[in-house]
Amino acid sequence: MLICCAAAGALSSIFKAPIAAIIFAIEVFSLDLTIASMLPLLLASLSAIITSYFFSGNDVLLPFRIEDNFRISDVPFYAFLGVCAAFTSIYFAEVYERIQKLFDKLNSPIKKLLVGGIAIGILIYFIPPLYGEGFDVINNLIVGNPEKALVNNFLNLDLTNIWIVIALLAGLVFFKIIASALTFGAGGVGGIFGPTLFMGSIMGNCVAKVINNCGLFNTPVSESNFTLVGMAGLLAGVLHAPLTAIFLIAELTGGYDLFIPLMITAAISFGITKYFVSYSVYTMELARKGELITHNKDHAVLTLMDINKVIETNFIHVTTNMTLGDIIKEAVIKSNRNIFPVIDEEDNTLKGIILLDDIRPIMFDQTLYDNVFAIEVMQKPPEIIDIEKDKMTVIMKKFQDSNAWNLPVVKNGTYIGFISKSKLLTAYRRELINFTS
Known part of the structure; x- marks a missing residue:
């Protein structure tokens, strides 16, 4: 709650968008919209x-007032802008994740710093507009002066040619996320919000310029409006926060004149991006670790549960070379359980399990006590829980798919204990009560 209030307050203060700030906390942080959460968010934003x-x-930061009215004939163009925003969002997420994985392979902070610093330095030397948050570039695009952002292009290209301007702007979109990801990977402090607005504004401006200069349409579209709506489209796709995108741009522009195109573009961008990219840039790493809290109550409760608290260790184990007589004397008689893990006596690795039902037909035949061994009567467990890899969501699915009441737990192959379905469900119910209260 405190993190959400801090984020909402910062966004409200920076962009002077108090409503978008509250929605941002709810969408991005998956905060439940309740009376208990709404009041602190309202106070923080206000x-x-x-x-x-x-x-x-x-x-x-973005002083702008809408001058060009929305026309119903522009709806197809805004829908096309939403498609462009979706694929740009997918590109954003893919590049960001791949660069992070490359830096993860560098096990030294010094190596990360050198590689990232040199790469960013080269990019900024050749493409100066990539430096900083890019709000000056956004403002120049909104007022119709893209040349000011491109005046320092290293090839000294002719900016009076509109297609050269479009190509250079597209290049900024292409390289901005690379520069941002390199900053993060090198250990620097960077943001996602600023680069997303930067890329979205340029993308929207590019789309408008292409529509106006391709010669296929008689009526030009508003480049300034497309610049603003483009920011909303990319925010909706990259952050998976369509409502935040809509209300942020609406509040930035001081009205709701662009509400319809904002809704069209944000909805299409979010829908397509969500289909290909399950998680936002903010949450993809937590999702990979299985530690992401979402609006899904069941998933959230399972994520919050501690696996170590439901492991039971009072099962008597047997070794592979134990005879039937030893199993009965050392395990069956002394245990109040009907399941016995079979482990290797040398390295304690789990080899299988023996159910009481497996030996019941022969356990009273004393002629077999020295002739039958544990390895002969054991069976393979229906599932094995790896405490190092399996999260609670995976464990619950293993119980569901196997219909088992007890599953063995291992760590690096070594037997640890068992998890019973009854204890798991009891712990789940207790955590659910705490979570919902």
């Missing part, structure tokens, strides 16, 4: 924006 007005007045 106090932040009042403080911002007190110190900086009406100054905003």
